[in-house]
Amino acid sequence: MENQNSKTNTASGTTERRKRIFSAIQPSGQMTLGNYLGAIRNWVDMQDEFDCIFATANLHAITVRQDPKKLRENTVNLFALLIASGVDPEKSIFFHQSMVPAHAELSWVLSTFTQFGELSRMTQFKDKSARHADNINAGLFTYPSLMAADILLYQADMVPVGDDQRQHLELTRDIAERFNGIYGKTFVVPEPYIKRNAARVRNLLDPSKKMSKSDPNTKSFILMVDEPATIMKKFRSAVTDSEACVRYAEGKDGINNLMEIYSACTGKSYEQIEDEFRGKGYGDFKTAVGEAVVAVLEPIQIRYRELLSDRKHLDEVAAKGAEAAARIAARTIEKVYKKVGLMR
Numbered sequence: 001m002e003n004q005n006s007k008t009n010t011a012s013g014t015t016e017r018r019k020r021i022f023s024a025i026q027p028s029g030q031m032t033l034g035n036y037l038g039a040i041r042n043w044v045d046m047q048d049e050f051d052c053i054f055a056t057a058n059l060h061a062i063t064v065r066q067d068p069k070k071l072r073e074n075t076v077n078l079f080a081l082l083i084a085s086g087v088d089p090e091k092s093i094f095f096h097q098s099m100v101p102a103h104a105e106l107s108w109v110l111s112t113f114t115q116f117g118e119l120s121r122m123t124q125f126k127d128k129s130a131r132h133a134d135n136i137n138a139g140l141f142t143y144p145s146l147m148a149a150d151i152l153l154y155q156a157d158m159v160p161v162g163d164d165q166r167q168h169l170e171l172t173r174d175i176a177e178r179f180n181g182i183y184g185k186t187f188v189v190p191e192p193y194i195k196r197n198a199a200r201v202r203n204l205l206d207p208s209k210k211m212s213k214s215d216p217n218t219k220s221f222i223l224m225v226d227e228p229a230t231i232m233k234k235f236r237s238a239v240t241d242s243e244a245c246v247r248y249a250e251g252k253d254g255i256n257n258l259m260e261i262y263s264a265c266t267g268k269s270y271e272q273i274e275d276e277f278r279g280k281g282y283g284d285f286k287t288a289v290g291e292a293v294v295a296v297l298e299p300i301q302i303r304y305r306e307l308l309s310d311r312k313h314l315d316e317v318a319a320k321g322a323e324a325a326a327r328i329a330a331r332t333i334e335k336v337y338k339k340v341g342l343m344r
């Protein structure tokens with residue numbers, strides 16, 4: 001799988017290695033429309049251009065207490081949802097993080113090249129330890145070393161990251177450079193990949209906030225698995241403004257958000273959208289946005305349900321991905337253990 005994917009024929013007839021991407025998503029429950037338009041769809045698009053390795057980050061998930069049955073279920077559901085969205089196991093390597101032990105092995109080594117002070121400065125650690133004050137475990141603290149291991153294990157050239165993970169990627173780069181500085185070139189130092197096709201989807205009731213499934217009001221977010229009727233209803237209750245004019249402008253955060261979503265789902269520019277709804281009310285616009293979102297999500301939901309009906313097949317796909325990932329990971333572990341002086 002790796003060889004078939006890793007070479008690109010260039011115009012001059014030479015072959016060059018395709019850039020490698022690594023990314024992972026935690027199986028922490030339902031995915032929202034924001035996750036889809038901001039990240040998942042980007043994964044799907046990257047597959048044709050890059051050598052992609054994707055995982056469910058289930059080892060990261062246990063840094064907050066999980067119900068075992070629920071975690072397993074969430075992990076399989078996420079795997080199926082991503083495949084239903086277009087992550088193609090024939091094009092990319094896709095697996096569950098826990099299935100490749102090298103993640104945990106490299107994470108341990110890298111944790112000895114990560115400073116207490118650096119980890120203490122991670123804003124996500126500060127946020128999460130405030131939110132889970134009764135369980136500030138060591139794994140929550142060393143989480144960025146595991147993330148660095150995920151990335152460096154595969155010698156990834158690029159990592160698509162949102163704002164919340166930028167600091168972790170920066171630390172990954174520092175760890176890679178530090179290790180390379182001591183032992184000679186061992187790791188590729190990964191660059192952030194700026195997403196080309198990513199929408200920033202806001203909370204439908206309070207567009208000053210990001211859309212998040214943890215918001216107490218379920219009308220503020222769209223889940224990827226929401227029923228079409230629910231999606232329509234949620235858009236109907238989305239906040240707008242009193243101008244009654246569909247145009248993208250400062251101070252119109254609610255309408256701007258709906259325009260962003262509509263644009264992301266239809267490919268139309270803001271200008272085209274303004275033309276389309278000139279003289280029409282917000283009611284018409286909201287209906288159109290809801291319909292556009294349903295048109296994107298419904299086919300995914302159908303494939304998702306199909307995939308989940310064959311659990312054995314999903315397990316086989318993950319096992320195949322894990323095998324391919326483990327082969328690449330083994331080469332890095334081999335090198336690292338040798339350099340550090342650990343026997344294998």
Ligand code: TRP
Pocket residue numbers: 022023024025026057060146147150151159165
């Ligand atoms: N920590 C990431 C998140 O919560 C998920 C993740 C784990 C990840 N390993 C990664 C993302 C490696 C990019 C690269 O969103």
